[in-house]
Amino acid sequence: MIEISELEINRIVIHRVHKKTDSDEFGFAEYSENLFTFGALELETLKSRIGTAFSKAKRFFKLEIAKSDDNSFYGYSRSIKNADNDRFLDLSKSISDLLAMSHNKKTIPAGLLLILDGFLHRKHFVLVIKAELQEAFTIKEFNNQKLIELVNDLFLSPAKDFYKIGFIIEDTNNLTPPNDIYSCYMYDDNFSSGKRDLAEYFYNEFLGFQTNRNDKLVTKRFKDDLFQFIETNVASFEDKRGLKNALNTLYRENTTGIINPQEFAETHFPENLLRLFGSEVGSNYPTSFTKDLTLVERSLTRGQIKLVDDLKIEGPLDAIDNVSISSGQNFDFERLRMQIENGEIRQVITIKTE
Structure with a gap:
C-alpha cells in the first residue's frame, strides 16, 4: 500500500488539454508558464484526496511500463528527477502533449492536467491527474485567484472525484526492464466491473502502461x-x-x-x-x-x-x-x-x- 501521508511534493504545474475537433487529428495542450502553489491546508487536502483514490481497490491498479523511450511518460518522468524548475516546466509540457495526442477521438473530454513530482521514502515519483472540464476556458484568461478557485473545485472538493490518475515511482522489482527499477499505477474513477478495461487512451497511449499482467x-x-x-x-x-x-x-x-x-x-x-x-x-x-x-x-x-x-x-x-x-x-x-x-x-x- 502506498503511504500517501509520507508523500513529499516538490513541484506542481497545471496545463489544459483540449479535445479533438473535426479538423484536427488529435487534441492540443495549452500551457501554464509558472509552477502552481497550493497553501499548506490545500496541499494536505490534495494528498488526502489522492490517498482516498488509491484506497479504492476496484479502481486502482498496479500496471507495467510498456513504452520506455526518451519521449514517453516514463522517459520524461526519469528526466524530471534531477531537473531544475525551468526544465521541469518544459518536461511537463511534453507530458501534456502526450495526453493531447491521446485525445484522438471527439468523445474524449478536455480537462486540466495536474503534474507533480516529489519523493516517497527517498524514492522519486511523478504523479499526473486529469480532471475533466465541461466549460470552455483559456488558462491565460484566468487570474491567479480564479485559477486557484477552479483547482480547488476540481481537485479538492469532496463533492468531486478524480477522473484519472497516473503514478510512477522508483522501485526495485524482480521484473524485466524498466519495471525492475520503477513501479507504475493508475486510478480510473470511471472504471466499473461492467467494463472490460481501463481507459485505454489514458493508460496506454498517454502513460505508456499495459494492463495485461494485472491479476484483477x-x-x-x-x-x-x-x-x-x-x-x-x-x-x-x-x-x-x-x-x-x-x-x-x-x-x-x-x-x-x-x-x-x-x-x-x-x-x-x-x-x-x-x-x-x-x-x-x-x-x-x-x-x-x-x-x-x-x-x-x-x-x-x-x-x-x-x-x-x-x-x-x-x-x-x-x-x-x-x-x-x-x-x-x-x-x-x-x-x-x-x-x-x-x-x-x-x-x-x-x-x-x-
Missing part, C-alpha cells in the same frame, strides 16, 4: 471472455449453464490461487470446441495467472440467462439454477401440464418473437 483485470477478462465464448458456441442451454457454473466453481473453490485457462478448456470442452477456444480465447491467455476476485466477487454469487435479443434473466445463482429454458419446437405440453399440477414447476413464462 485478467481474472475478470478471462471470465467475461469465456462466458461469451460459451454463449456463442455452445448450443444447449443446460450445457451452457454447466460450463459457466464450472468456471464459477473454479474461481470460488480453487485453493492454489492459480488459474490455468488451457487446463480448464481441456477438462471441459470437446475436441472441436477446444480448437476453437485456442484461437478465440486461449491465445489471449497463453499462461496461468494468479486469481484475484476483487472485480468478480459479486458475479460469482449471481447468475444470468440470456433469452432473446437483449432480454436477460438475472438473480442469485441458487435461484437461477432452478430456471429451465425450453423451446416451442417438439415441446411436450402434456408433461408441462402435469409438472404444473404437481407443483414441480411454479411459473411458466412465454416469450413471443417475430
